[in-house]
Amino acid sequence: MGGIDPLYILPEEYRPKLIITDGEDIPLIDLLPITNRDSSDPKALQELADKVGDACKTWGFFTVINHGVPSGIRKKIMEVSRKFYALPLEEKLKVRRGDHNTAGYHNDEHSKDIKDWKETFDFYVNDGMLMPASHEPDDPEVVPWFTPWPHNFPEFRETCQEYGRECEKLFFNLMELVSMSLGLPPKRLQGYFENQASFARLNHYPPCPNPELVLGTGGHRDPSALTVLAQEDIEGLDVQRKSDKAWVRVKPIPDSFVINVGDILQVWSNDLYESVEHRAVVNSEKDRYSIPIFFHPSHDVVMKPVDELVNEQNPAKYPEYKAGKWLNLRMYNNYKKHGFYMKMTDFKIEA
Numbered sequence: 001m002g003g004i005d006p007l008y009i010l011p012e013e014y015r016p017k018l019i020i021t022d023g024e025d026i027p028l029i030d031l032l033p034i035t036n037r038d039s040s041d042p043k044a045l046q047e048l049a050d051k052v053g054d055a056c057k058t059w060g061f062f063t064v065i066n067h068g069v070p071s072g073i074r075k076k077i078m079e080v081s082r083k084f085y086a087l088p089l090e091e092k093l094k095v096r097r098g099d100h101n102t103a104g105y106h107n108d109e110h111s112k113d114i115k116d117w118k119e120t121f122d123f124y125v126n127d128g129m130l131m132p133a134s135h136e137p138d139d140p141e142v143v144p145w146f147t148p149w150p151h152n153f154p155e156f157r158e159t160c161q162e163y164g165r166e167c168e169k170l171f172f173n174l175m176e177l178v179s180m181s182l183g184l185p186p187k188r189l190q191g192y193f194e195n196q197a198s199f200a201r202l203n204h205y206p207p208c209p210n211p212e213l214v215l216g217t218g219g220h221r222d223p224s225a226l227t228v229l230a231q232e233d234i235e236g237l238d239v240q241r242k243s244d245k246a247w248v249r250v251k252p253i254p255d256s257f258v259i260n261v262g263d264i265l266q267v268w269s270n271d272l273y274e275s276v277e278h279r280a281v282v283n284s285e286k287d288r289y290s291i292p293i294f295f296h297p298s299h300d301v302v303m304k305p306v307d308e309l310v311n312e313q314n315p316a317k318y319p320e321y322k323a324g325k326w327l328n329l330r331m332y333n334n335y336k337k338h339g340f341y342m343k344m345t346d347f348k349i350e351a
């Protein structure tokens with residue numbers, strides 16, 4: 001990436017300093033009772049759901065082990081990600097994302113209106129799913145969205161697709177636990193993902209000569225229901241602690257996944273669980289790779305607080321919004337530099 005282009009340099013208040021390093025970390029949750037559900041009793045499942053609920057409420061983030069995703073496929077996707085990023089730029093640009101189809105390679109994301117120090121490749125978990133043709137609320141057109149896969153690299157495509165399928169099983173287990181934690185039937189939210197618009201992102205953060213002036217991924221909240229993130233042993237993910245807004249560095253635990261609440265779950269739970277601000281820092285020596293999957297409902301799902309969770313005392317805090325339009329709007333805004341950063345709370349109904 002060469003010397004530092006001013007486009008990357010953050011205003012003072014957003015620079016990555018003031019990290020809490022007192023050993024505190026986000027909750028660690030062992031998913032064995034659900035990944036091994038045939039030999040678990042229902043009480044163990046409910047206890048697990050309660051732990052997930054507590055973590056969603058207090059942090060909006062947690063780490064999971066015994067999650068059921070085979071370590072082989074995870075190693076393999078990290079390997080093909082490295083191979084992809086080692087290709088010449090002109091090769092990567094052949095699968096550049098388009099204006100209306102957000103998958104593919106890009107190196108111009110603006111998380112908080114400032115350029116991120118990273119390059120990414122996005123792919124759809126359910127390739128070819130229907131999405132709104134534009135973010136405009138009155139435009140009814142829907143079109144299939146496809147991932148532009150690199151030619152002559154079948155191993156890349158196959159590995160990415162298999163990884164998506166394996167993580168999907170983990171995601172559905174997590175959604176069951178989340179539903180139970182909210183007092184809902186375990187499969188209450190599952191139908192919303194029938195034609196899911198979920199996408200995975202291979203993040204590559206190259207070393208930066210001035211890591212204190214930039215962010216790999218600027219502070220943001222995820223537009224998903226839940227995000228499932230794999231990182232390796234090079235740390236870099238910071239989460240904003242809800243109690244005092246301090247940044248806490250998430251310590252990598254081998255073979256674990258970091259899970260976080262996204263905007264959609266914030267709306268479904270009517271703010272009981274919140275989508276929390278997080279960011280990724282870079283360093284001056286080592287390349288860092290991470291892979292989040294943003295699990296997102298089908299485009300035509302009407303996002304609103306779940307009926308069973310609202311009543312006269314606790315009215316809906318959000319208006320209805322189509323899930324596909326929300327994603328389209330967020331993606332459209334993330335890649336432009338135009339003076340504001342969009343959050344779900346901007347849509348809140350005034351109390």
Ligand SMILES: O=C(O)CCC(=O)C(=O)O
Nearest residue numbers: 203217236237280290292
């Ligand atoms: O790289 C990381 O650890 C976090 C990336 C992230 O938050 C994102 O891509 O949405």
Ligand SMILES: [Fe+2]
Nearest residue numbers: 221222278292
């Ligand atoms: Fe994120």
